[in-house]
Amino acid sequence: MKLYTPRPRELAQEHIKAYILEHDLKPHDRLPAEREMCAMWGFNRCTLRSAIAGMIASGQLYAVQGSGTRVAPRFRRTLQDLQGFTEYAADCGFRAETRLLSFSVTECDKHLSRRFRRCLGEKLYRISRLRMLNETPVLIETSYIPVELAPGLEEHDLVRGSLFAVLEDVYGLALDHGEETTSITSATEEEAAHLGIEPGTPVFWIVSRTDTPDGTTVEYCRTVGRADVVEMASVLRWTEGEIE
Amino acid sequence: MSEITYKSPLYIQLREVIRSKIEEGEYPPGTAIPSENQLAEMYGINRLSVRSAVAALEYEGLLKSVQGKGVFVTGPKLERDLETLGGYRQTMRQRARTPSTRVLIKAARQAGPYYARILQIDPTDHIWFIRRVDYADGEPVGLEDIYIPMSVLPNLDEIDINLFSIFDAYDWAGIRPSVGYQTLRIACLDVATAKLIGLSEEQAVLEFSCVTHDADGKVIEFSRNYVRNDKAKFSVHYTNQ
Numbered sequence: 166m167k168l169y170t171p172r173p174r175e176l177a178q179e180h181i182k183a184y185i186l187e188h189d190l191k192p193h194d195r196l197p198a199e200r201e202m203c204a205m206w207g208f209n210r211c212t213l214r215s216a217i218a219g220m221i222a223s224g225q226l227y228a229v230q231g232s233g234t235r236v237a238p239r240f241r242r243t244l245q246d247l248q249g250f251t252e253y254a255a256d257c258g259f260r261a262e263t264r265l266l267s268f269s270v271t272e273c274d275k276h277l278s279r280r281f282r283r284c285l286g287e288k289l290y291r292i293s294r295l296r297m298l299n300e301t302p303v304l305i306e307t308s309y310i311p312v313e314l315a316p317g318l319e320e321h322d323l324v325r326g327s328l329f330a331v332l333e334d335v336y337g338l339a340l341d342h343g344e345e346t347t348s349i350t351s352a353t354e355e356e357a358a359h360l361g362i363e364p365g366t367p368v369f370w371i372v373s374r375t376d377t378p379d380g381t382t383v384e385y386c387r388t389v390g391r392a393d394v395v396e397m398a399s400v401l402r403w404t405e406g407e408i409e
Numbered sequence: 410m411s412e413i414t415y416k417s418p419l420y421i422q423l424r425e426v427i428r429s430k431i432e433e434g435e436y437p438p439g440t441a442i443p444s445e446n447q448l449a450e451m452y453g454i455n456r457l458s459v460r461s462a463v464a465a466l467e468y469e470g471l472l473k474s475v476q477g478k479g480v481f482v483t484g485p486k487l488e489r490d491l492e493t494l495g496g497y498r499q500t501m502r503q504r505a506r507t508p509s510t511r512v513l514i515k516a517a518r519q520a521g522p523y524y525a526r527i528l529q530i531d532p533t534d535h536i537w538f539i540r541r542v543d544y545a546d547g548e549p550v551g552l553e554d555i556y557i558p559m560s561v562l563p564n565l566d567e568i569d570i571n572l573f574s575i576f577d578a579y580d581w582a583g584i585r586p587s588v589g590y591q592t593l594r595i596a597c598l599d600v601a602t603a604k605l606i607g608l609s610e611e612q613a614v615l616e617f618s619c620v621t622h623d624a625d626g627k628v629i630e631f632s633r634n635y636v637r638n639d640k641a642k643f644s645v646h647y648t649n650q
Contacts, residue, residue, distance in 0.1 A: 166566050169516035171536050176521060183522035223596065241592070275429065344647050349595055349613050349638040350470060353421065367595050367613030392595035392613070400644055401589035402618065 173208060177216035180206045182225075185236060188218070192238035224393045237249040240298050242390075243398050250296050250304070251327045259298040263324045266305070266359065270312060278307060280374065280385045288312040292323060295359050302360045303395055308386045314338060328384075329375075338383050341374035347397060356389050368392055419454045420461035423463040426452075427462060431471055433480055442472065470639025483639075507546050512571055513605070514540040517559060527620060528558050528629045535559040537568065542605055548605040551614075551636035552598075561629045575630075582625050586630070591619040593643070598635060606637055614638060 181196065196202065198215075201366065203213050217234055220226045227237045242253070251408065254261030271291045277286050289309045296304040308328060312316065321331045332338045350370035357364040369390035377384050430436045434557050443451065448459045463480055466472040473478045516537050525532040539555040555575065557565065561584065568578050596616035601625055603612055614635045621630040 167516040169514060169518040171518065171521065172489050179521045179523035183526050186523075255456040276432075345616075347593065347617065347643045347645075348469075351465065367597075369595065398591070399591050401591055401621075402587075 173212045174216045174219065177206065177208050177213050178220060180208075181216060181220065183364045184262075190236045192236050193220070194236050195232070196236070198233065234349075236395055238299070238301065239396050240303055240394055241396050241398050243358040254298055262297040264295040264297070264302070265324050267297055268292050268319060271309075277385065281309075281311060281382050288408060290318050292328070294323070301394055303391050305356055305359055305389045306386055307334070307388070308384050310384050311382075314381070314383060332383060339377050340375050340383060341378040343373055345371060347371050349392075350389070352389065360389070360391050362391060362401070366392070369395060369397070374408065418458075419452075420458040420465070423454065423458060423462040424465050425450070425458070427466060428471065429585060436482045438482050438484040441481050444479060468639070472639075493647050497597070509544045510541045510571065511544070512539065512541045513564075514538060515570065517566075520558070524556050524631065527628070528556065529628045530558050530560070537562065537565050539575075541570075543642070549605070549637070550640040551634055552602065552606050554633040555636075556631045557629065579629070584629060587624040589619045589621040591617055593617055596635060603637075606635070608637065615641075615643070 178373075178403060181202070184190075184196070184202075190196075197205070198211060199213055199217075202208070203210055217226060217228075219273070220353045221234075224237055226234050231269070240259070245375065250263070251261060267336050269291050271289050273281060273283050273285055273289060277283075278287070279287060281287075281289070289311055291306040291307065291309055293305065295302055295308060310332070312318075315332060315338070318331070318350045321335065329340055333340060348370050349367050352360065352362060352368045354364045356368070358364060360409065362368075369392055370392065371386075371388040373384075373386045373388070374382055375384045375386075413421060415422070425616055427436070427442065428593075429557070430442075434596060436442050442448075442463075445456050445459050445463070448454075449456045463472060463474070467480075470483060472480050472482050473618045509510075512607060516538055518538050520528060520530055520532055520534045523530050524536055525534065528536065530536075536559055537555070537557045539553070541553050542549050543551045543553060557575075559565075562575075562578055562582055565575075565578060576586065594611050594616045597611055597613055598606075598608070600611055603610065603614075606614075608614075617632075617634040617636065619632050619634070621629075621632070623629050
């Protein structure tokens with residue numbers, strides 16, 4: 166049987182991660198002083214610093230000049246429910262804020278006409294919103310909704326209110342199921358400016374579609390999410406003998 | 410995300426032109442797109458704009474440039490879902506790809522404070538640590554670190570995990586993996602790690618962490634999986650409950 170011995174730096178990181186879990190440290194909570202951590206776990210200062218530097222580089226911690234090392238914020242988004250941003254933020258106790266970047270009427274181009282199974286040129290609302298949590302910009306969501314399904318949508322408050330709630334309550338659209346695909350892209354200059362990051366930074370690129378029970382597509386949405394503060398969660402279940 | 414209009418930067422407009430030609434099948438997988446010079450001439454734009462457009466599509470995995478030969482359209486990405494628990498091989502077989510893995514490390518270690526907490530065991534208990542590279546049709550797609558309490562699979566040492574999957578090992582031990590709680594982040598691999606999965610430089614990859622429980626709710630495995638963005642895409646279905 167082979168034995169694996171973690172390198173001191175790796176082990177120091179494991180101790181720090183365990184400490185955060187054990188003491189239930191929240192985003193922005195402070196880690197103990199370096200000296201204290203060294204004494205607690207028996208590492209030398211150099212190893213501990215290198216461990217912390219690695220965790221800062223990977224976005225798990227951040228350092229404040231003169232006030233130690235803190236836990237970096239993470240906003241977790243669940244991939245498998247239809248919960249909108251507004252409800253999600255309220256559930257987690259975040260201060261959510263939405264800015265309307267643009268609201269316009271556009272026409273189905275080739276790509277959108279295929280997504281909606283509608284003819285070229287059919288009118289779509291295009292709503293682009295910047296989502297912020299605790300003053301940090303996290304997502305840019307650009308939604309497309311057929312004008313035919315929600316005429317007069319521009320009269321509703323989509324900044325303080327939830328788009329899905331308006332679609333369900335005002336227009337009687339039953340949002341039933343959908344699909345979401347996640348990958349990485351790099352932020353364009355405009356996206357980067359809104360999100361407060363450097364252009365070209367890797368970001369989440371999420372494309373989703375939400376349908377009514379009869380399969381009418383109500384919303385098609387493209388989301389750009391900041392990779393340093395957002396993580397996605399999903400629950401995997403074992404299915405017996407699933408063959409595609 | 411702003412809409413692309415005639416006012417958008419030229420490289421963004423060209424990127425969309427090429428993307429739609431790939432989607433429409435005008436540039437089929439495996440073929441070369443027109444050269445930088447040809448594209449620049451075709452649209453009357455400078456080569457720098459062409460280069461930026463091509464670089465962006467390469468990054469997304471739609472194009473691949475081959476030194477001295479040109480820029481080629483890649484095939485469709487592997488599609489993996491984010492809701493079915495199943496080993497790597499099982500997922501790949503369902504997608505009609507030939508899976509293989511190369512084990513880099515398979516060894517025992519002390520759980521230590523962190524893995525003990527996640528695996529709900531004692532820090533002095535022993536665990537298996539497996540690091541392997543996953544391939545699809547011979548091409549590296551990801552790197553996996555897997556942590557399993559030794560008490561869950563005491564004889565893993567005798568099982569050749571290059572030939573059998575870890576899910577096979579669970580099956581033989583009468584263990585039923587039942588649910589996995591997964592989180593997805595974007596991680597930047599250092600050069601040495603990136604090389605292991607065929608990337609030449611520091612590059613953003615998708616990082617999946619998953620805690621797997623058996624039918625009784627006991628934690629049987631923790632895994633961290635780094636997957637190349639240009640080789641796979643991930644989707645999930647949801648319903649209103």
